[in-house]
Amino acid sequence: MPTARVAELVAELAGERGREATFMEVCGTHTMAIARYGLRQLLPPGLRLVSGPGCPVCVTAIGDLDRVVALGRLPEVTLVTFGDLMRVPASRTTLARERATGADVRVVYSPRDAVELAAAEAERQVVFAGIGFETTAPTVAAAILEAQQRGLTNFSVLSLHKTMPLPLRLLMELGETPIDGFILPGHVSVITGTACYEFLADEFGVGGVVAGFEPDDVLEGLLMLLRQKQPRIEIGYRRAVRPEGNPVARALMERVFAPCDADWRGLGVIPGSGLALRAEYAQFDATARFAIEAGEPDEPKGCACGEVLRGVLDPAACPLFGVRCTPEDPVGACMVSSEGSCAARYRYRDVEEWL
Amino acid sequence: MSSGGDERVLLGHGSGGKLYRDLVRDVFVAAFANPVLERLDDAAALTTSGRIAFTTDSHVVQPLRFAGGDIGRLAVAGTVNDLATAAARPLALSAAFVIEEGFLLRDLRQICASMAAAAAEADVPIVTGDTKVVERGAADGLFITTTGVGEIVVEHELGAGTVRPGDEVLLSGTIGDHALAVLAARGEFKFTADVASDMAPLWGLVSLALEAAGDGVRFLRDPTRGGLTTVLAELAESARLGVEVEEAAIPVSAAVRSVCDLLGYDPLVLANEGKMVLVVAPERAAEVLAAVQSHPLGRQAQRIGAITGDHPGRVVLRTSFGTRRVLDMPVGELLPRIC
Amino acid sequence: MCLAIPMRIAAIQDGVATITSDGLEQHASLALVPDAGVGDYVLVHAGYALTVLDEAEARERLSLFAELEQMDEDADG
Numbered sequence: 001m002p003t004a005r006v007a008e009l010v011a012e013l014a015g016e017r018g019r020e021a022t023f024m025e026v027c028g029t030h031t032m033a034i035a036r037y038g039l040r041q042l043l044p045p046g047l048r049l050v051s052g053p054g055c056p057v058c059v060t061a062i063g064d065l066d067r068v069v070a071l072g073r074l075p076e077v078t079l080v081t082f083g084d085l086m087r088v089p090a091s092r093t094t095l096a097r098e099r100a101t102g103a104d105v106r107v108v109y110s111p112r113d114a115v116e117l118a119a120a121e122a123e124r125q126v127v128f129a130g131i132g133f134e135t136t137a138p139t140v141a142a143a144i145l146e147a148q149q150r151g152l153t154n155f156s157v158l159s160l161h162k163t164m165p166l167p168l169r170l171l172m173e174l175g176e177t178p179i180d181g182f183i184l185p186g187h188v189s190v191i192t193g194t195a196c197y198e199f200l201a202d203e204f205g206v207g208g209v210v211a212g213f214e215p216d217d218v219l220e221g222l223l224m225l226l227r228q229k230q231p232r233i234e235i236g237y238r239r240a241v242r243p244e245g246n247p248v249a250r251a252l253m254e255r256v257f258a259p260c261d262a263d264w265r266g267l268g269v270i271p272g273s274g275l276a277l278r279a280e281y282a283q284f285d286a287t288a289r290f291a292i293e294a295g296e297p298d299e300p301k302g303c304a305c306g307e308v309l310r311g312v313l314d315p316a317a318c319p320l321f322g323v324r325c326t327p328e329d330p331v332g333a334c335m336v337s338s339e340g341s342c343a344a345r346y347r348y349r350d351v352e353e354w355l
Numbered sequence: 356m357s358s359g360g361d362e363r364v365l366l367g368h369g370s371g372g373k374l375y376r377d378l379v380r381d382v383f384v385a386a387f388a389n390p391v392l393e394r395l396d397d398a399a400a401l402t403t404s405g406r407i408a409f410t411t412d413s414h415v416v417q418p419l420r421f422a423g424g425d426i427g428r429l430a431v432a433g434t435v436n437d438l439a440t441a442a443a444r445p446l447a448l449s450a451a452f453v454i455e456e457g458f459l460l461r462d463l464r465q466i467c468a469s470m471a472a473a474a475a476e477a478d479v480p481i482v483t484g485d486t487k488v489v490e491r492g493a494a495d496g497l498f499i500t501t502t503g504v505g506e507i508v509v510e511h512e513l514g515a516g517t518v519r520p521g522d523e524v525l526l527s528g529t530i531g532d533h534a535l536a537v538l539a540a541r542g543e544f545k546f547t548a549d550v551a552s553d554m555a556p557l558w559g560l561v562s563l564a565l566e567a568a569g570d571g572v573r574f575l576r577d578p579t580r581g582g583l584t585t586v587l588a589e590l591a592e593s594a595r596l597g598v599e600v601e602e603a604a605i606p607v608s609a610a611v612r613s614v615c616d617l618l619g620y621d622p623l624v625l626a627n628e629g630k631m632v633l634v635v636a637p638e639r640a641a642e643v644l645a646a647v648q649s650h651p652l653g654r655q656a657q658r659i660g661a662i663t664g665d666h667p668g669r670v671v672l673r674t675s676f677g678t679r680r681v682l683d684m685p686v687g688e689l690l691p692r693i694c
Numbered sequence: 695m696c697l698a699i700p701m702r703i704a705a706i707q708d709g710v711a712t713i714t715s716d717g718l719e720q721h722a723s724l725a726l727v728p729d730a731g732v733g734d735y736v737l738v739h740a741g742y743a744l745t746v747l748d749e750a751e752a753r754e755r756l757s758l759f760a761e762l763e764q765m766d767e768d769a770d771g
Contacts, residue, residue: 003675003676006676007676010676028694028696029694029696029697035680036680037674037676037678038674038676038678038679038680039676039678041678041679042676042677042678055694056694056696057694082691082692082693082694082740083619083690083691083692083693084690084692084693084694086690087687087690096687096688107543107690107691108543108544109543109544109545109618109691109693109740109741110545110740110741110742111740111741112723112741112742113544113545113741132693132694132696132740133696135696135698135739135744136693136696136739136740138726138742138744139723139726139739139740139741139742142723142725142726142742145725146723146725187696187698187737187739187744188696190698190737190744190745191744215676238748238751239747239748239751240737240744240745240747240748241745242745246726246727246744246745248726248727248728249726249744252725252726327683327686328686328687337694338619338692338694339692339694346683347683348680348681545720545721546718546719546720547718547719547720548717548718548719549716549717549718550717608717609716609717610716610717610718612716613699613715613716613717613718614718616697616699617697617699617715617718617720617738618697619697692697693696693697693739693740694696694697
């Protein structure tokens with residue numbers, strides 16, 4: 001634990017006292033790290049951190065969650081998912097509840113495990129719920145290619161993958177909340193590199209720093225943002241992120257997936273921001289293989305996840321927060337997802353706010 | 356009854372007749388060997404002096420065996436440790452088995468051998484028991500329910516109600532080992548790690564602490580399901596006092612930390628089966644810590660925090676950076692994350 | 695986005711690496727980093743290596759590297 005370095009950075013940040021700035025982070029893992037380490041308590045007054053739409057689970061539209069549930073209900077389907085989706089409320093149920101009432105739902109850590117499952121259980125239709133941004137999409141692409149190479153005919157993916165830079169453009173265009181800079185996602189950027197963020201500086205005059213996830217990484221990112229003389233895109237997380245990203249991973253992703261329109265909870269449909277399997281991989285596309293009937297999506301009443309995701313509403317200001325919406329009994333995805341803004345705020349809430 | 360390699364438990368073994376008596380004699384009495392059990396009375400007669408503690412636990416772990424032990428050792432350790440939290444020296448245990456038809460006898464013998472070994476470590480006999488056999492599919496291999504009776508060795512009351520601001524919170528060793536050993540053995544997430552379950556009977560360690568402290572030990576609890584966080588949160592709630600803990604002081608092995616970082620788990624909520632939380636009056640805390648550390652199962656014991664009058668009902672964690680956050684009881688099952 | 699931790703490649707077979715970190719051993723596909731080699735430190739997410747970590751940049755930061763330095767020192771005697 002780099003405690004000494006954190007103390008140095010805190011001192012340097014204190015030296016920037018008097019600066020008023022609102023920085024947005026757009027990565028659920030950053031939301032989590034900031035909350036878990038209590039980093040807001042170390043910042044000088046005037047420096048405000050806001051969370052954006054960086055949690056892939058939180059931005060998944062309820063209708064899409066309903067489609068996952070509908071697939072899981074097909075008797076021939078083994079629905080395979082990351083643990084992150086299990087407790088997220090769809091319109092009428094959760095995957096955990098589905099499993100308890102007899103649906104064949106399995107949790108895996110890696111898409112490779114889903115492929116292995118398909119190979120091992122040839123009589124089942126194994127459907128993998130693909131969520132995640134550019135960090136995860138290449139891994140799912142690689143898994144699909146592996147399934148193809150192994151000649152599996154019972155493996156498919158429901159792609160709910162989304163890509164990162166476009167929602168940032170939308171946020172800037174909406175202009176609902178003043179943003180002076182972005183803490184850019186550390187692991188998405190490992191794959192994408194930084195060119196895709198240049199528009200923030202060029203078109204909107206806002207800088208960004210790609211930061212890692214240790215407390216000193218985040219604080220260093222904030223310091224770099226504060227010290228930018230001109231808005232620029234910089235890399236703080238130099239040990240993992242290169243300006244060119246990972247071209248091999250991107251090539252894999254682009255080979256299997258093509259951009260499509262995607263429905264972002266809280267932001268609406270953003271054209272070209274999703275990933276769909278290309279026609280030549282149709283046999284691995286769950287939407288091609290199954291007729292999915294999910295019914296009308298039911299957005300829970302009073303749920304303000306959308307506004308939270310756009311950084312317009314502070315989680316603690318949502319009327320449901322901590323009262324009707326808690327981690328034990330969540331109304332919206334922002335509370336149940338392990339790195340949703342509301343969950344992070346609630347689980348790691350600052351002592352002073354609550355006592 | 357021979358101890359041939361492939362012999363299995365049959366429905367007939369549970370039906371009270373000769374098969375049943377043979378099973379009891381050849382497997383349970385043979386393993387647990389003590390004069391009270393050998394009488395095979397329907398109830399064991401015991402003599403105690405003073406107050407007794409009494410506890411029961413059911414054990415349904417899957418898989419039945421993993422690094423560090425098996426369901427048998429778990430059952431005995433778990434019950435001895437519950438008695439220990441009442442400052443009770445274990446006097447006698449009972450063991451009731453619900454066995455799925457078809458269970459291998461050699462596996463049953465091995466589990467009973469583990470139970471006998473754990474019981475010997477805690478110097479407690481298994482004096483009575485019961486066996487039922489259910490149809491294939493009606494039990495997950497084997498369920499064990501153990502009940503324990505112990506003699507309370509202290510005069511003073513222990514419990515959340517006796518805890519006071521200023522009391523020190525001690526933890527007897529590393530957390531997270533048991534939960535991750537079971538997870539690794541389940542094989543769902545395909546990792547191997549240098550972790551073994553910590554399951555062990557802790558009466559020896561606890562009795563050293565009680566001797567060192569006089570009446571200074573206020574509260575004892577073992578952080579099983581729900582982990583350290585749950586024990587502290589329940590304590591704070593029952594005592595209507597605050598608990599402050601130092602993150603840097605909580606011992607976590609490097610392997611456990613790596614697995615938690617990889618799969619997105621929080622070590623503070625993971626189950627342990629061989630650890631004890633002790634709340635001790637401040638003037639005795641140093642001696643108690645030394646006593647616990649002198650025991651082989653307590654070498655990595657640490658003072659991890661204190662009871663406070665601030666934020667009653669809440670547990671607050673102080674990170675290594677001096678920031679603070681509230682700890683809540685975990686919700687729902689343990690799920691690995693990628694985000 | 696997302697959880698990924700640095701781990702060291704101990705062995706490679708058929709594009710799958712055995713990776714280790716502090717007593718934890720796992721497997722990760724090298725499909726995204728085909729040029730990674732034994733001894734490299736990689737960032738691992740959902741069973742895949744995402745990138746090879748820049749050792750020079752990371753040297754001050756990670757305990758893994760402290761471990762490596764200790765091993766180097768021990769080897770030099």
